[in-house]
Amino acid sequence: MRASAYFSILISLFIFSSASTSIRAEISPALKAGVSETDYPPYSFTHKETQKMQGISIEVCNHLAASLGLKIEYIKRPFARSLVDLSSGKLDLMCTLFNTNSRSPDVLYTSVPHAMEDVILFTLKDSKTNLRKPGVTAIKDYDVGGIQGYYYGPDIGESSGHKIHYAQNEEQLLKLLLKKRVAYILGNKEAILSQAKEMKIQDRIKFLDFPIYSGPVYIGISRKRPKAFEKLSLFTRELIKFQSTEKYKRLLRKYNLTQPDY
Structure with missing residues (x-):
């Protein structure tokens, strides 16, 4: 390699590294993340013995934050409220989100998902x-x-055309049933079976084997928080790197999950 070309590459790497360091310095070291007020395994839940948050989404978010020299404070609240707070900028991020058109005006998503979820x-x-047959039409x-x-x-x-009755969390949902x-x-x-066990009603419910919907799970970042696009770029970059590792x-x-297709 010619010396001038090698020198140019070194300069480019230095500029990129310096820019990343500058961006990280401007991002608050403690990011606020909204999580479900009830356990939502295998994505986010509290370990009964250690009382620490865990789950695929929690562990992925923690790894990415640590790679960037950041920390995450997890705030438990009803999911709908977390969405409102994410949209308004009261939260920095949520670690378990489907990417939907209705959320996109207020939320940025990592370019790649970190898990899949079945409904x-x-x-x-x-x-x-x-x-008599599976599918969304049958339940109308x-x-x-x-x-x-x-x-x-x-x-x-x-x-x-569906007749949907809404609850705030899995416990209320099971009570409706x-x-x-x-x-x-x-x-x-x-998540449903975990809550049913807490309520000691697991023997009273059954699940249908066919999924109604299966989709990729993303990390969502509030557009209203400072340096939102920079955060998105850094989190996406670290996630792509992480997904190539044995640790991921x-x-x-x-958590008995498959790597998402994208």
Whole structure:
């Protein structure tokens, strides 16, 4: 390699490194992240013995923040409120989000997802309802429970003709089902089963094997916070690097997840 070309590369790397250092210096070292007020495994939940937050989304966010010399303060609140606070800039980020058109005006997403999530249906074991075929069209004849602010795919919602009854969290959602105010509830399998065990009602519910929706999970960053695009660039860069490591692959195996396609 010619000396002049080698020198140019060194200068470019120095400029990029200096710019990244400058950006990191201007970003608050403690970022505020909204997480569900109830456990949402395998993405975010509190370890019962250590009382520390864990889950694929938590561990990925912690790794990225540490790589950038930052820390994250996790704030538990209802999901819908976290979305409002993310949109208004009261929160810096959320680590478990579907990328939707309705959220995009206020939220920036990492260019690549870090996990996948399935939405499935639950009902009572003694339910007389019977879905003859899977799919979003089949549940239009029933009252269905969901959580305020959650995304269940592009084809599910009141605008699509579904009769959705909203709750604030998984506990309230299961109570809707127990009181038979809804025939089915929508949810992440592990999160619903975890809450059902807490309520000691796991023997009263059953889940349908087919997913209603399956989609990639992203880190979302508030557009209203300072240096939002710079944060997005840094988090995306570190995430892409992390996904090529054995540590990331171990996390996927730990939480029984597959690497997202993109």
